[in-house]
Amino acid sequence: MTTNLLLSIAWTHVSTRVRQTLVGMFGVAMGVGFTIMMAGLMQGSQIDFLRQLVDTMPHVTVEDERRSVPSQPAEEEYAAVGMSNVPNVTRRPGIKYPDTVMASLRSWLPGDVAPSVKTTALVEHGGARVGVTLTGIDPRLEVRVSKLASQMREGQLTDLSKAANGIIIGQALAEKLAVKNGNTVLLGAGQGAQTSATVVGIFRSGLKRVDEGQIYSLISLAQTLMGQSGIINQLRLRLSDPVVAQKVATQVEAQIGYKSVSWQEANADLLSTFATRDFIVLTVMGAMLLTSSFATYNIISTITHEKRHDIAIMKSLGMREYAVRRIFIIESAIMGSVGIVFGWILGYLLCYGWSQITIFNPLTGATVPLQIYYSPMHYIASGAISILCCAVAAFFPARKATRVHPVEIIRGAS
Amino acid sequence: MTEIALQVVGLVRRVQGVISHTLVDGIDLSVAKGEFLAITGPSGSGKSSLLYLLGLLDAPTEGEVIICGQPTSKLSETERADVRLTKCGFVFQFHFLLPEFTALENVLLPMRAYGRMSAKEMNERAMMLLTSLGLAEQAAKRPNQLSGGQRQRVALARALANRPEIIVADEPTGNLDTASTEQVFGILRDIADNGQTVVVVTHDAALAARADRRIHIVDGKIHETSFGIDSKPEVAAATGAV
Incomplete structure (x- = not known):
C-alpha cells in the first residue's frame, strides 16, 4: 500500500517534469548506447582477429x-x-x-x-x-x-x-x-x-x-x-x-x-595484450556509465530542491524519512530504466551504423566492414551497471534533501 | 474526570548557534480532549515553536510532551513520525498541498501512508471529508485551481483523514479573507465540539476569543490565560482554573 503511494508520487513528479525527465533519460541512454557500441566494436574486432589467427594456424x-x-x-x-x-x-x-x-x-x-x-x-x-x-x-x-x-x-x-x-x-x-x-x-x-x-x-x-x-x-x-x-x-x-x-x-x-x-600457448603474448585491452575497454565503459549517471544526480538534486516543500509536508504528515527518500530513488529508477531501454535501441542502431562502415584492413589488405559483435551480455551488463549508478546517484541528493527538518521549511514558507 | 489529550511539562526549546536563543521557555500546559485552545502572542514570541513541539514536529530541548498518555521525549525520529501520522493533524498558514495532486489525492495521502484501509474505504472517507467541508465539487481539481479558502479546507480534510486525536493549526486563517476565515474557524469549532482536540495559533484576537481557552505567549512563556465566553465547563475543570 505504502509502496503504491511512493510509486504514484514518484510517477507524478517524473511525468509532470517532462523536460527534466527527458534530459535524465537522454543522459542514461547516451551512456548505455555508447557503451554497447564500444563493447560491440571492441569485442567484434577482437573476435575477428582471433578468428583469422585461429584459421591461419593449426589449433x-x-x-x-x-x-x-x-x-x-x-x-x-x-x-x-x-x-x-x-x-x-x-x-x-x-x-x-x-x-x-x-x-x-x-x-x-x-x-x-x-x-x-x-x-x-x-x-x-x-x-x-x-x-x-x-x-x-x-x-x-x-x-x-x-x-x-x-x-x-x-x-x-x-x-x-x-x-x-x-x-x-x-x-x-x-x-x-x-x-x-x-x-x-x-x-x-x-x-x-x-x-x-x-x-x-x-x-x-x-x-x-x-x-x-x-x-x-x-x-x-x-x-x-x-x-x-x-x-x-x-x-x-x-x-x-x-x-x-x-x-x-x-x-x-x-x-x-x-x-x-x-x-593459445603459441600466441600467449597476443592473448595477454587482449587481456590488457579488455581491461582498458572495461574501464572506459565504466567511466562512460558513471559519467552518464551524473545527469541523473543533477536532476534528482534539482527535483529534491524544488520539492523541499513537498518533502516537508510529507514528513510533517508523518511519512517516514526513508519512505520520502525512496520516492526520489524510484524517480531515478524510472528515468534510469526508460533511459536504458532507449540506450539499448541507440546502442543497437549505433552498432548497425558502424557495421555499415568499411575500412581498409592492413592485415588482410582487404576493405571489409567493421566487425561488430552482438551479445545480450552487453545489453544486460550496461543496463545493470547503469541502473545501479542511477540509484546511487539519486541516493545522495535524496538523503540530503529528506534529512531537512520540516520545521525549517515550514517556518521559511510562512 | 476529564480526559487529557495533550500535556506538556517544563517544555524548553533552545536553538544552538552563534547566538543561542530560547524559543520556548519552560511551559506547563494540559489540554483536555475536545478542547479548542488558541495560542496568541506577538511575532517571535515562540507560539509557533510551541505548536511544533505540541505536534511532535520538533523535539524539545528539555521537558516532555505527553500525547494521549504517551510520553514522547524518548521516541526516535521514525517513531515520532508514526505518532504524527496517526495522532496529529496539521494545518499550516500556507496550505502546503502537493501541487501535482488533486484535492482528493491530497486528502488520501495520510491514509495511504498509514495503509490500514482498503482503497475503496479510503476513497469513501476522503470524499466524505471533502463533502462535509463543502468541497465535493472540487475533489478532482488541483490546488492551483482552488481558491485560498478552498485550499485551506482541503488541508483541513487532509489533517482529519486519519482521525487524529489532535488537530494542530498554525495561523490557518492567516492568508484568508473574512468569509473564508469565518468558515475555517467554524469548521475547527465543529471539530472540537465533536470531541477532537484543536490547538490553533492565531494573531486574530477576535477569533481567539471564541476558543474554549486562550493562552497568550510572550518571550516563550505563558503570559496570560483566559477562557472563552462559551467555554465548556470540563475544560475549566481539566485545567484547574475555575
Missing part, C-alpha cells in the same frame, strides 16, 4: 621435441645423481611411428590430424635470398587441418603434385622476390642440399609473418632437403572447437610424450 601443433629434459632412471633412483648435457630432442629427429600415432589420435580427437615436415630453407630468386620455414604437406590431408586451400590466390594445393618440386609461397614473399606463378626458384636447405623448385601456387593468409616467411611443398621435397627420408617431425591438429585446443594439447602430450602446443 594444436605436435613437434618432435620434449617440453623438458626427460628424467634419467638414475636420477629417479638416487637423489645425489645429477646428469647434465642430456638433450631434450630425440636422438633421431622425427616423430616415431607417425601413422600409428595419428591413427590413435584420430580415434578420440574432436577434429583431424595431418602429418608434415618442417624445416628451414633459403629461397633464392633473381639474386635475392630469403630465409623461410618450409613445411612439407600432404595436399589430401592438409585440407582437413588448415584453411590453406581457401587462402590460395593462384593455383591449387593439388598442383603441388603436378610439377616436379612444386612449392606454394605467400603473396608477400612473392612480391618481395618478384616471383610469379610458374617461375622457378632455387631452394637451399640448412644442411647444404640445394634444388630448384617451381612456384605452383600463391596464398595469402592475412598474417604478415606467415605470408612472408612460410612456404609449402610436398612432404617428400622437405624430406629430401633435410636429408632425412621418411621423417615426419610435425603433426598438425585442427579441432571442431578451437576453444578446447589447450585441453586437447595437454591430453595429446600426455598420450604421446611429444611437445604439443595449442594456438
Whole structure:
C-alpha cells in the first residue's frame, strides 16, 4: 500500500517534469548506447582477429621435441645423481611411428590430424635470398587441418603434385622476390642440399609473418632437403572447437610424450595484450556509465530542491524519512530504466551504423566492414551497471534533501 | 474526570548557534480532549515553536510532551513520525498541498501512508471529508485551481483523514479573507465540539476569543490565560482554573 503511494508520487513528479525527465533519460541512454557500441566494436574486432589467427594456424601443433629434459632412471633412483648435457630432442629427429600415432589420435580427437615436415630453407630468386620455414604437406590431408586451400590466390594445393618440386609461397614473399606463378626458384636447405623448385601456387593468409616467411611443398621435397627420408617431425591438429585446443594439447602430450602446443600457448603474448585491452575497454565503459549517471544526480538534486516543500509536508504528515527518500530513488529508477531501454535501441542502431562502415584492413589488405559483435551480455551488463549508478546517484541528493527538518521549511514558507 | 489529550511539562526549546536563543521557555500546559485552545502572542514570541513541539514536529530541548498518555521525549525520529501520522493533524498558514495532486489525492495521502484501509474505504472517507467541508465539487481539481479558502479546507480534510486525536493549526486563517476565515474557524469549532482536540495559533484576537481557552505567549512563556465566553465547563475543570 505504502509502496503504491511512493510509486504514484514518484510517477507524478517524473511525468509532470517532462523536460527534466527527458534530459535524465537522454543522459542514461547516451551512456548505455555508447557503451554497447564500444563493447560491440571492441569485442567484434577482437573476435575477428582471433578468428583469422585461429584459421591461419593449426589449433594444436605436435613437434618432435620434449617440453623438458626427460628424467634419467638414475636420477629417479638416487637423489645425489645429477646428469647434465642430456638433450631434450630425440636422438633421431622425427616423430616415431607417425601413422600409428595419428591413427590413435584420430580415434578420440574432436577434429583431424595431418602429418608434415618442417624445416628451414633459403629461397633464392633473381639474386635475392630469403630465409623461410618450409613445411612439407600432404595436399589430401592438409585440407582437413588448415584453411590453406581457401587462402590460395593462384593455383591449387593439388598442383603441388603436378610439377616436379612444386612449392606454394605467400603473396608477400612473392612480391618481395618478384616471383610469379610458374617461375622457378632455387631452394637451399640448412644442411647444404640445394634444388630448384617451381612456384605452383600463391596464398595469402592475412598474417604478415606467415605470408612472408612460410612456404609449402610436398612432404617428400622437405624430406629430401633435410636429408632425412621418411621423417615426419610435425603433426598438425585442427579441432571442431578451437576453444578446447589447450585441453586437447595437454591430453595429446600426455598420450604421446611429444611437445604439443595449442594456438593459445603459441600466441600467449597476443592473448595477454587482449587481456590488457579488455581491461582498458572495461574501464572506459565504466567511466562512460558513471559519467552518464551524473545527469541523473543533477536532476534528482534539482527535483529534491524544488520539492523541499513537498518533502516537508510529507514528513510533517508523518511519512517516514526513508519512505520520502525512496520516492526520489524510484524517480531515478524510472528515468534510469526508460533511459536504458532507449540506450539499448541507440546502442543497437549505433552498432548497425558502424557495421555499415568499411575500412581498409592492413592485415588482410582487404576493405571489409567493421566487425561488430552482438551479445545480450552487453545489453544486460550496461543496463545493470547503469541502473545501479542511477540509484546511487539519486541516493545522495535524496538523503540530503529528506534529512531537512520540516520545521525549517515550514517556518521559511510562512 | 476529564480526559487529557495533550500535556506538556517544563517544555524548553533552545536553538544552538552563534547566538543561542530560547524559543520556548519552560511551559506547563494540559489540554483536555475536545478542547479548542488558541495560542496568541506577538511575532517571535515562540507560539509557533510551541505548536511544533505540541505536534511532535520538533523535539524539545528539555521537558516532555505527553500525547494521549504517551510520553514522547524518548521516541526516535521514525517513531515520532508514526505518532504524527496517526495522532496529529496539521494545518499550516500556507496550505502546503502537493501541487501535482488533486484535492482528493491530497486528502488520501495520510491514509495511504498509514495503509490500514482498503482503497475503496479510503476513497469513501476522503470524499466524505471533502463533502462535509463543502468541497465535493472540487475533489478532482488541483490546488492551483482552488481558491485560498478552498485550499485551506482541503488541508483541513487532509489533517482529519486519519482521525487524529489532535488537530494542530498554525495561523490557518492567516492568508484568508473574512468569509473564508469565518468558515475555517467554524469548521475547527465543529471539530472540537465533536470531541477532537484543536490547538490553533492565531494573531486574530477576535477569533481567539471564541476558543474554549486562550493562552497568550510572550518571550516563550505563558503570559496570560483566559477562557472563552462559551467555554465548556470540563475544560475549566481539566485545567484547574475555575
